[in-house]
Amino acid sequence: MDDSISFALLKTITNDFSDELKVASDTYGDVYKAVYDGKDIAVKRFDQGFDDDDPFRNEFRNLRELRHQNIVRLIGYSYEKRHKFVPHGGKVVLASSTEMALCYEYMHGGSLDKHISDQCCDLDWHTCFEIIIGTCVGLNHLHNAQEGPMYHLNLEPANIWLDKNMTPKIANFGLSRLFASTRTHMTSMPMGTL
Template structure:
């Protein structure tokens, strides 16, 4: 759906501060209501070098993205405005500004980062597991969508939003890289992507982009869910076996305290997830699994648990 700037200004009260719910490197986000549905309106900052055709093409690509674990793009708007500007000498002239706005479904649960504490995620285990599985499914969809991989390149807990039922949905594909074809899986670039701490070493050192960029970020996210904000730093100081035992032991204590009826199954899920996460953050990108591999591994785990029970 194409929105008119006037209509967006109306439902956001001219981008009123009272309706602002967040700000990021690419724009400010406002809460609004459109045709009875709550939506998130993202007003992008002024970008240099992004022309109308490029923006329109990117929006059309994003509009084709349809998955239960991807935040849905409802519509967009790009219109030019002329505003009066007073220069230093008191002269007045008209300046043309291109306003670009993206409208998404509104996520009432907020972002995952606000639930992750120093030691672990504050959510119960089954919700954590649901978030891990859903995030993996969403990334797998992006990486295999229509044979043209979409690389997110900035995955982190703040980009994983939760709806009322705590279903995770990946947000902010605006910096995603649409590969030209299946053959274009690795590209050298000097464009800045990602967030420090979630970027793989091959990008930090050589600006190399591939599907394994997102896999590394996914591994860091899972570790933070399982072991808290300091989890990734802690795991780098331990052997994989020591870290797996530490995380498993901590979750064992939490689950026993809750007298979980599915205690053994949940511990198996915890151990599997931390093992997957450690493979994802391997320094050698060739040793990292694909997201498809991860999804299949989790599906096989659930099938085995069903047989065991």
């Protein structure tokens, strides 16, 4: 996949990343609804506050080849470095920033966490069952991928998006990892949602 989209275009189609078009937020940034090539898309703009671009690169790398009905489809990306002069400490210095965004198919049903809570669930039993089955099928695809198993490492209702037919699609692959085998792997650092 090599569908690079200019950051200037993403600013235009999100009305300069307007709060009115914001549909979600996660650990690494905000997600906006936009229209690109006549279709609704979701644009995830990564926060600039991170010291590195690993979450962006990881999510791009892990999603670019994935094609499955229960995994969100990556449509394009933007990665642009910018330099500008800014005042700092009484001097004018050259500062750099990196704008990073990933574009996905838009999920009209929103995220699963918007439909369920401790108090109630606005989904009927059949729809809940189909969401459970679809999520398991998507996970099975990840865990049995030909190039080696991929572990999501942050699966939660906020990272299961629903299309207009309420078909579940696993999203937010910023923490996911590819492994060479299915043997047990240990991490020394907690990641993901507590």
